[in-house]
Amino acid sequence: MHESSSIRKVDVIIVGASLAAAAAAKRLIDAGLETVILEKQALPRHKICSGILSPRGYRFLLENFGPLPAETLHAPTSCRGVTFHFPCMVPMPMDFFGGTTPHLHRKYSDHWAIQRSGAEVLDQTSFISLRNNGGHVLVNARKKGGAELQFKARYVIGADGPSSPVLRSIYPNYPKQIPWFFVGQKFHEIIDCPLDEDYFHFWFHPELGHYTWSHARDGKQIVGVGFKKGDNFHKRHQHVENYLRDKHGVHLKPADPDHEGCAENFGPSLLNRYVFGQGNVLITGQATGFLNMIGEGMSCALHSGAISGEAIIDALRLNQPVQDIYRKMISSEVHNTTDQWNPLKIAFARPHEADFPAALMALPRSERIKVMKDIWRFLVLYKEFKWGREIASRSMERLLYGKYQDHRWL
Ligand SMILES: Cc1cc2nc3c(=O)[nH]c(=O)nc-3n(C[C@H](O)[C@H](O)[C@H](O)COP(=O)(O)OP(=O)(O)OC[C@H]3O[C@@H](n4cnc5c(N)ncnc54)[C@H](O)[C@@H]3O)c2cc1C
Numbered sequence: 001m002h003e004s005s006s007i008r009k010v011d012v013i014i015v016g017a018s019l020a021a022a023a024a025a026k027r028l029i030d031a032g033l034e035t036v037i038l039e040k041q042a043l044p045r046h047k048i049c050s051g052i053l054s055p056r057g058y059r060f061l062l063e064n065f066g067p068l069p070a071e072t073l074h075a076p077t078s079c080r081g082v083t084f085h086f087p088c089m090v091p092m093p094m095d096f097f098g099g100t101t102p103h104l105h106r107k108y109s110d111h112w113a114i115q116r117s118g119a120e121v122l123d124q125t126s127f128i129s130l131r132n133n134g135g136h137v138l139v140n141a142r143k144k145g146g147a148e149l150q151f152k153a154r155y156v157i158g159a160d161g162p163s164s165p166v167l168r169s170i171y172p173n174y175p176k177q178i179p180w181f182f183v184g185q186k187f188h189e190i191i192d193c194p195l196d197e198d199y200f201h202f203w204f205h206p207e208l209g210h211y212t213w214s215h216a217r218d219g220k221q222i223v224g225v226g227f228k229k230g231d232n233f234h235k236r237h238q239h240v241e242n243y244l245r246d247k248h249g250v251h252l253k254p255a256d257p258d259h260e261g262c263a264e265n266f267g268p269s270l271l272n273r274y275v276f277g278q279g280n281v282l283i284t285g286q287a288t289g290f291l292n293m294i295g296e297g298m299s300c301a302l303h304s305g306a307i308s309g310e311a312i313i314d315a316l317r318l319n320q321p322v323q324d325i326y327r328k329m330i331s332s333e334v335h336n337t338t339d340q341w342n343p344l345k346i347a348f349a350r351p352h353e354a355d356f357p358a359a360l361m362a363l364p365r366s367e368r369i370k371v372m373k374d375i376w377r378f379l380v381l382y383k384e385f386k387w388g389r390e391i392a393s394r395s396m397e398r399l400l401y402g403k404y405q406d407h408r409w410l
Pocket residue numbers: 015016017018019020021038039040041045047048049050051052053054125126127128159160161162164165183184185224262264284285286287291295296297298299301
């Protein structure tokens with residue numbers, strides 16, 4: 001990349017106009033830093049997501065951006081909690097701590113938060129490449145239609161989601177080092193659906209796939225499936241649709257044509273293998289690998305995004321390397337996220353925002369045993385990734401040192 005005379009100088013470039021970006025931008029703008037967000041899509045942009053915000057994420061939005069306007073919500077506008085289902089057909093509904101949470105319409109909630117951050121946003125502008133020059137970063141972007149833009153930024157934040165082009169530009173081989181999953185969802189008109197629409201429904205069922213869910217949205221029912229990349233989405237979805245009909249009495253019309261799917265980097269949170277960047281390039285949100293239990297990623301995107309912004313502010317104030325500061329500050333979010341996958345924490349410390357151990361103990365003993373057996377059979381589905389030993393080691397590490405080791409991060 002050559003440095004042209006039309007290069008624009010800014011304090012921070014953020015790539016991606018999502019929730020992590022909004023949180024980072026809010027911190028930077030409040031500190032008076034010139035911040036430009038690049039978003040490849042036209043805004044407001046669509047984002048595949050169930051939109052169930054955790055109570056912690058909800059608090060963050062309220063505290064930082066204020067009350068949510070009506071257009072940022074889907075119907076039903078709130079969610080009471082999560083219901084787990086198992087092959088033994090014992091349902092486990094669990095309410096979120098602290099009451100219901102909003103059901104976000106990501107197209108409008110993300111745009112609202114981005115606007116509230118006060119940052120300048122260039123939409124239909126794709127990040128193409130960067131060069132990390134020690135004291136600054138040269139960024140190359142392209143406006144839809146072909147115009148090239150160049151920036152000289154003191155810092156860059158990659159808030160560009162699981163497939164993160166920013167991450168790939170500094171660690172080109174990283175995507176080959178983790179397993180990739182595909183998640184896809186279809187929308188159905190409802191004939192009859194006995195699943196309680198106040199809850200997000202999740203199946204621990206090895207024959208249905210690695211990640212199977214359903215919930216109501218805007219008068220329709222979403223049926224979603226997740227599996228290791230390479231399998232057939234339509235067959236998988238049909239199998240789940242049949243299962244819901246046969247076992248739960250869910251009668252749906254054929255799916256609408258507008259189904260959707262994407263690749264997910266599920267795994268790094270379990271193993272404390274996050275990517276936080278290099279030099280003055282910070283990675284944040286789901287791009288780092290942050291993903292909470294049952295795929296909840298908005299709260300950790302918001303919190304990690306804010307921390308990336310705070311790290312830059314501190315780096316400038318203290319004149320210290322931003323990566324050192326970011327990696328210290330981000331450990332709170334690493335604890336919060338990786339604890340959710342830590343068997344010792346799950347058994348003894350309630351790391352989730354609904355009380356799984358209490359719901360399990362409330363079941364009659366015979367049902368509890370059936371559920372435990374079904375959970376075990378479900379976990380065996382993940383055996384091929386050989387995560388068991390790593391999760392056990394990370395849990396012991398957390399017990400012995402009180403933290404997850406940062407030498408496993410990139
Ligand atoms: C099917 C599904 C259901 C989910 N349900 C939930 C849920 O109910 N609750 C929950 O909390 N989480 C859920 N998640 C996860 C959640 O959506 C993500 O964890 C969260 O959106 C991550 O936010 P982010 O800010 O890191 O990035 P993202 O939301 O992924 O946004 C990244 C942005 O970067 C932009 N971008 C990418 N490349 C470029 C480029 N080259 N140049 C410029 N811009 C670029 C993208 O267009 C996008 O706007 C779900 C995910 C999926 C796939």
